[in-house]
Amino acid sequence: MFPEPNSIKRITSIGAGPIGAGWAAHFLARGYNVTAYIHHESERKAFEAIVRTGWKSLTELGLNKGASLDRLTITNDLKLAVQNCDFIQESAPERLELKQNLYSKLGQLVPENVVIGSSTSGLTMSDIQQKCSTPERCVIGHPFNPPYLLPLVEIVGGKKTSPNALEWSGKFYEAAGKSPLIMKKEIPGFVATRLQEALWREALHMVANGEATPADIDNALMNGPAPRMAVQGQCMAFHVACGEGGMATNLDQFGPALKLPWTRLKAPELTKELRDRMVEGCNVIAGDQCFEDMAAKRDAKIVAVLRAIRETN
Amino acid sequence: MFPEPNSIKRITSIGAGPIGAGWAAHFLARGYNVTAYIHHESERKAFEAIVRTGWKSLTELGLNKGASLDRLTITNDLKLAVQNCDFIQESAPERLELKQNLYSKLGQLVPENVVIGSSTSGLTMSDIQQKCSTPERCVIGHPFNPPYLLPLVEIVGGKKTSPNALEWSGKFYEAAGKSPLIMKKEIPGFVATRLQEALWREALHMVANGEATPADIDNALMNGPAPRMAVQGQCMAFHVACGEGGMATNLDQFGPALKLPWTRLKAPELTKELRDRMVEGCNVIAGDQCFEDMAAKRDAKIVAVLRAIRETN
Numbered sequence: 113m114f115p116e117p118n119s120i121k122r123i124t125s126i127g128a129g130p131i132g133a134g135w136a137a138h139f140l141a142r143g144y145n146v147t148a149y150i151h152h153e154s155e156r157k158a159f160e161a162i163v164r165t166g167w168k169s170l171t172e173l174g175l176n177k178g179a180s181l182d183r184l185t186i187t188n189d190l191k192l193a194v195q196n197c198d199f200i201q202e203s204a205p206e207r208l209e210l211k212q213n214l215y216s217k218l219g220q221l222v223p224e225n226v227v228i229g230s231s232t233s234g235l236t237m238s239d240i241q242q243k244c245s246t247p248e249r250c251v252i253g254h255p256f257n258p259p260y261l262l263p264l265v266e267i268v269g270g271k272k273t274s275p276n277a278l279e280w281s282g283k284f285y286e287a288a289g290k291s292p293l294i295m296k297k298e299i300p301g302f303v304a305t306r307l308q309e310a311l312w313r314e315a316l317h318m319v320a321n322g323e324a325t326p327a328d329i330d331n332a333l334m335n336g337p338a339p340r341m342a343v344q345g346q347c348m349a350f351h352v353a354c355g356e357g358g359m360a361t362n363l364d365q366f367g368p369a370l371k372l373p374w375t376r377l378k379a380p381e382l383t384k385e386l387r388d389r390m391v392e393g394c395n396v397i398a399g400d401q402c403f404e405d406m407a408a409k410r411d412a413k414i415v416a417v418l419r420a421i422r423e424t425n
Numbered sequence: 426m427f428p429e430p431n432s433i434k435r436i437t438s439i440g441a442g443p444i445g446a447g448w449a450a451h452f453l454a455r456g457y458n459v460t461a462y463i464h465h466e467s468e469r470k471a472f473e474a475i476v477r478t479g480w481k482s483l484t485e486l487g488l489n490k491g492a493s494l495d496r497l498t499i500t501n502d503l504k505l506a507v508q509n510c511d512f513i514q515e516s517a518p519e520r521l522e523l524k525q526n527l528y529s530k531l532g533q534l535v536p537e538n539v540v541i542g543s544s545t546s547g548l549t550m551s552d553i554q555q556k557c558s559t560p561e562r563c564v565i566g567h568p569f570n571p572p573y574l575l576p577l578v579e580i581v582g583g584k585k586t587s588p589n590a591l592e593w594s595g596k597f598y599e600a601a602g603k604s605p606l607i608m609k610k611e612i613p614g615f616v617a618t619r620l621q622e623a624l625w626r627e628a629l630h631m632v633a634n635g636e637a638t639p640a641d642i643d644n645a646l647m648n649g650p651a652p653r654m655a656v657q658g659q660c661m662a663f664h665v666a667c668g669e670g671g672m673a674t675n676l677d678q679f680g681p682a683l684k685l686p687w688t689r690l691k692a693p694e695l696t697k698e699l700r701d702r703m704v705e706g707c708n709v710i711a712g713d714q715c716f717e718d719m720a721a722k723r724d725a726k727i728v729a730v731l732r733a734i735r736e737t738n
Contacts, residue, residue, distance in 0.1 A: 306631065316683075325609075326707055342647060346642065424725050
């Protein structure tokens with residue numbers, strides 16, 4: 113039903129804000145033809161400024177063959193904007209009624225084998241797709257800001273989304289140079305924002321209680337866990353830090369620390385099932401890499417990151 | 426009372442584990458003479474292996490003039506280990522009684538103008554210093570693993586620690602190439618671990634609820650917020666993302682999102698006092714930088730980080 117993810121050539125990006133313009137810049141850098149829909153002509157200048165800003169970084173990171181800003185068309189005619197497009201990335205304002213009406217129109221205008229990905233961070237696809245006559249091909253494809261730089265795209269469907277559309281989206285975003293994460297359930301905040309939000313609320317608690325200043329928070333993060341988190345997720349960080357015992361040692365030995373007041377967030381109960389899921393999940397990520405290699409790779413990457421930051425200071 | 430932080434030449438590192446050995450490697454790379462105390466001769470081989478591993482990364486990052494592994498002495502004689510030292514970094518096992526007895530001995534053996542910094546992550550200095558006859562110079566200097574790579578050192582005293590010792594430690598760790606954070610209060614988990622622990626517990630909740638796998642968690646973090654957190658803390662990330670309105674816009678406009686179930690952690694109430702503290706704190710960090718410059722700097726650094734990671738793959 114859907115076209116080959118690798119055959120996509122023409123993308124429509126809806127929305128003139130930082131997310132819509134950021135997506136347009138990203139897709140242009142990957143060599144696609146991009147038509148940008150902006151709601152009003154007055155938004156053109158700001159839109160173009162964001163694309164130009166993104167383009168500088170994207171050029172540094174390396175453009176795909178044939179990538180060019182000349183492949184960008186901007187219009188405020190929605191019908192024209194979606195004509196002949198192979199994929200739509202929707203980044204309209206975060207108002208449910210507005211999005212529902214938009215998807216109602218798109219449902220009529222766009223052939224049903226064209227997938228529509230929404231950048232929404234606060235709404236669910238089950239809600240957004242309610243007035244759409246062709247909701248099966250509607251998914252959430254949530255980027256992380258700035259979308260022209262950070263690779264993550266969280267993909268999740270609504271109640272009426274077809275599993276095929278989700279699978280297709282994963283393949284498409286990957287072909288488009290992104291790191292897709294197809295979610296297991298429709299939950300508020302998806303995965304990355306939930307992780308960030310827990311950290312952020314703990315930070316607000318500390319500032320509220322006079323335990324730390326914003327400068328302390330940022331210092332602690334940038335000079336502490338963040339450079340490591342950029343090269344190794346928190347699961348693998350604990351897995352590798354525990355040597356050959358890995359995550360099993362982490363949870364069996366330090367499990368009681370989950371009860372300590374090291375954050376205002378209570379940990380879930382460390383059941384055998386949770387423990388095993390964590391251990392097996394880390395073993396899957398590790399594959400056949402040995403502990404020494406993973407530690408050496410972590411160190412080499414942290415060194416590269418620290419040098420990169422130092423050299424751009 | 427304390428010597429000039431810049432005049433420190435001889436450091437004793439207590440502890441043969443990854444933290445003690447990691448500290449030894451760090452101080453050696455900065456050109457200090459280091460005496461390492463290991464509890465038992467049988468620990469020597471593992472200790473040396475960690476120092477060698479750290480040395481590779483430290484060499485890549487750049488050694489200070491005169492830095493050499495030849496400046497390392499290893500002994501299991503505590504009295505000998507602390508003789509003539511100018512500073513002690515203590516990374517003994519995390520057992521309160523063991524540390525209390527150790528500080529009781531150190532209190533006798535070491536002149537009171539020598540500061541002792543503890544790497545403890547789970548104990549408080551108020552507890553550790555209880556049997557020490559000279560508790561005023563005892564501080565916590567908590568590193569982040571691996572200590573030879575991550576710059577953060579969280580500094581906090583106990584009830585009997587003198588403010589002078591805290592101030593001195595900040596200057597010393599900075600002179601020793603670290604990024605010190607002098608804490609406002611003695612709280613469990615300090616700042617960085619609290620941020621990381623909130624994120625970690627939210628991750629465990631998601632795995633427990635079948636919302637994400639460990640691979641999803643790590644993917645979300647590494648390809649989402651982490652590369653940005655490595656170059657810009659979360660406070661400045663929100664400040665800069667909101668353009669000229671900065672943190673004020675973030676809190677005034679998106680404050681209600683703090684009530685949304687985007688994590689299991691409840692946010693503190695967004696009082697006017699908290700709002701103002703956040704806004705003023707961000708203005709202090711920003712100084713006279715304009716929004717465009719901060720955004721451009723963020724992008725340039727994220728590009729450098731992403732390239733560095735890609736090139737070490």
